[in-house]
Amino acid sequence: MILPCQITFRDFSPSAALAELIQKKADKLDQLFDHIIGCRVVVEAPHRHHHNGRHYHIRIDITVPNGELVVGRDPPEKAAHQDAYSAIEDAFDDAERVLHEHARKVRRDVKRHDGVSRARVKKLFTEQGYGFLETRDGREIYFHKNSVLNNRFHKLHIGDEVRYAEEDGDKGPQASTVGVR
Incomplete structure (x- = not known):
C-alpha cells in the first residue's frame, strides 16, 4: 500500500x-x-x-x-x-x-460463460472422478464429477452426448456444468 x-x-x-x-x-x-x-x-x-x-x-x-x-x-x-x-x-x-x-x-481473467454447448464424453477416469469432453470443433474440455448435474457422473459412458458450460480453469478450459441427456 x-x-x-x-x-x-x-x-x-x-x-x-x-x-x-x-x-x-x-x-x-x-x-x-x-x-x-x-x-x-x-x-x-x-x-x-x-x-x-x-x-x-x-x-x-x-x-x-x-x-x-x-x-x-x-x-x-x-x-x-x-x-x-x-x-x-x-x-x-x-x-x-x-x-x-x-x-x-x-488481469482480464473474467470467467467465460458462453452459454450451453454440446459435446461428447471422450475420456472417463471414474475412479479419480474426472473426465474429458470433445467439443464439436475438436477441443478437449476437462470436467470433474462435481460439475455433472444431478449427481449423474456414474451414468456417463464414453461417446455420450452432454450439454456443458465452459469456463477458464487453472490449467485451461473446463466445464463448469455438465448436463447428461
Whole structure:
C-alpha cells in the first residue's frame, strides 16, 4: 500500500484493539492485490437501540489505479448486540471478495460463460472422478464429477452426448456444468 491506512471512529471512543485489527486486515488486502494505493476505513456506531445495543456500520474505501472500490457493511435489521469486531470481520470479508473480483478484471481473467454447448464424453477416469469432453470443433474440455448435474457422473459412458458450460480453469478450459441427456 502506497499510503498508510486511514482509520476513523465515529460516535464512539477510538479503540487501539479495533485499530490494530483493522490494520491487520488492511495489510492482508495489500497482500492479495499489490496495486492498492490507499485504504480508508470508517467504523461508526450510528445510534444505540434500547433493546438491541449498538449496531455498527463499517465502510471501506480502497483506492486502486483508475478507481476506487467501496465496501459498506450495514448492520442486519434484527441483529442483537452485534459487536464492532464481527462487523469489521464481515466488512473485510466483503472487501476481499470485491478485491478478488477487481483483480480478475484487471488481469482480464473474467470467467467465460458462453452459454450451453454440446459435446461428447471422450475420456472417463471414474475412479479419480474426472473426465474429458470433445467439443464439436475438436477441443478437449476437462470436467470433474462435481460439475455433472444431478449427481449423474456414474451414468456417463464414453461417446455420450452432454450439454456443458465452459469456463477458464487453472490449467485451461473446463466445464463448469455438465448436463447428461
